[in-house]
Amino acid sequence: MAASKSISIEILGVRFDLVGFHQAAGIVCDWLKDGKKRHITTPNPEFVVAAQKDDEFRDILKNADLSITDGRGIQLAARFLGLPIPQRITGTDFMQELCEKFAKLRVPIFLLGGRNGAAEKCAEKLKNKFPDLQIAGIFEGKANEAGDREATSTINATNAKVVFVAYGAPKQEKWIARNLPRLNSIKAAMGVGGAFDYIAGEITRAPIFMRKMGLEWLWRLFKQPGRFNRIFRAVVIFPLLVLKEKIG
Numbered sequence: 001m002a003a004s005k006s007i008s009i010e011i012l013g014v015r016f017d018l019v020g021f022h023q024a025a026g027i028v029c030d031w032l033k034d035g036k037k038r039h040i041t042t043p044n045p046e047f048v049v050a051a052q053k054d055d056e057f058r059d060i061l062k063n064a065d066l067s068i069t070d071g072r073g074i075q076l077a078a079r080f081l082g083l084p085i086p087q088r089i090t091g092t093d094f095m096q097e098l099c100e101k102f103a104k105l106r107v108p109i110f111l112l113g114g115r116n117g118a119a120e121k122c123a124e125k126l127k128n129k130f131p132d133l134q135i136a137g138i139f140e141g142k143a144n145e146a147g148d149r150e151a152t153s154t155i156n157a158t159n160a161k162v163v164f165v166a167y168g169a170p171k172q173e174k175w176i177a178r179n180l181p182r183l184n185s186i187k188a189a190m191g192v193g194g195a196f197d198y199i200a201g202e203i204t205r206a207p208i209f210m211r212k213m214g215l216e217w218l219w220r221l222f223k224q225p226g227r228f229n230r231i232f233r234a235v236v237i238f239p240l241l242v243l244k245e246k247i248g
Contacts, residue, residue, distance in 0.1 A: 009083045014048045014061050016069050016078075016086045025069055025097045031065075032107060032161055032187045037172075037180050040062050040190035042091040044071030045238035046230055047169055052241065053149060057170040060177045064181070077242045078110060083193060085163040089114060092195040095164055096129070103130035108159050109159055110137045110186075113166035121200035136160035143167035143175055151175075152182045163189045166196045 006018045019027065019235050031038050041047075041064040051058035051078035061067065069075065069086040078085045102109055111119040119138045126133055142153040157162060165172040172191035180189050197203040206216040 010049050015067050017067050019085050038188045040066045042070040045073040045234040049237050050231045060173045092198045095195050103133040107133040107161050108136035110160035118196040121213050122196040143171040156184045161187045164192045166192050199203040
């Protein structure tokens with residue numbers, strides 16, 4: 001179910017669509033005109049490592065309707081493996097791009113997940129930036145199956161067409177895969193990880209020069225030492241897996 005009119009590459013069993021930033025946003029907006037439900041994923045090196053041992057997660061990523069590249073490491077791996085290089089589209093930037101378009105199109109959205117009021121703060125920032133954006137609802141909920149009924153009922157009580165889910169990978173992707181069919185008015189769902197925190201300003205993003213150099217992971221490690229294991233998987237384990245793939 002790859003994005004229409006786009007081609008893709010595969011790295012360690014995970015698909016990445018070769019779409020540009022604005023092209024990807026246009027695809028999502030076009031989707032809202034029909035009656036189908038779509039799942040957007042934002043795999044990065046950490047996703048790929050997790051997918052090697054989690055068959056359910058790997059299948060969800062494989063069958064996503066749109067898979068954008070959220071990670072400089074994916075671009076480097078593609079170049080090393082002799083594959084076309086996908087454009088990097090960070091989940092946080094893409095969510096804001098979509099919200100800008102949704103504000104103009106009057107598409108109502110729902111924010112699910114986040115912690116400690118992150119969704120509310122994110123909603124406030126988005127409304128300040130895009131005054132015409134319709135935020136149909138906000139709900140923290142729970143990522144596990146025990147919380148599915150309450151979350152789906154809350155979303156179904158609104159007229160939201162798009163839901164952004166901030167439970168972190170792979171919980172958010174699994175939540176969407178389980179529950180998207182039960183969401184009556186939702187046309188598209190996207191896992192956004194820590195985007196609520198970034199947009200709300202709770203977590204400071206790396207300076208632009210570090211992002212361009214692919215050193216955002218170093219900034220995150222400095223700001224959030226507790227992310228060490230996650231960063232280790234992305235900057236050490238992932239390259240080793242890619243090297244193993246290369247040499248056969």
